[in-house]
Amino acid sequence: MEVLERAQELESLGKNIIHLEIGEPDFPTAPHICAAASSAIWSGETRYTQSLGLPELREAIANHYNAKFRLELKPGQIVVTSGTSPALLLSFMCLLEQDDEVIMSNLITPAILILYNIRAVKLYLFIRMKYAGSAWNLKL
16 A cells, blocks of 8 residues: 555656556446445445345355356355455465465465465465466466
């Protein structure tokens, strides 16, 4: 977040900044998502949901993956988070022990590096990715 704050400071001074620091998109939220969020707020859906996510959403996700990949997922096997960092934190807390070794691509954000420190694991960035026009490719 320090890099973002410094970039915003430079931007306020008139500098042209290309933001690559936190993984936030550089485009506005799609209109249909804004409309759905506004509708939910105005209809009173302003309370916390169940900690694992809305049951209807978890069911829809399970149905989607079951149909697309011929799986047999149950909604109870689905957890909905507010983003990548919370999802990775939950995964790391469940799967990793101190001194475990993790191999990951170079597509990594500072927030993800912090997650590795929480579990005191050894991180190796051996898998290199390169953007080739329209897709990411492994560069071994």
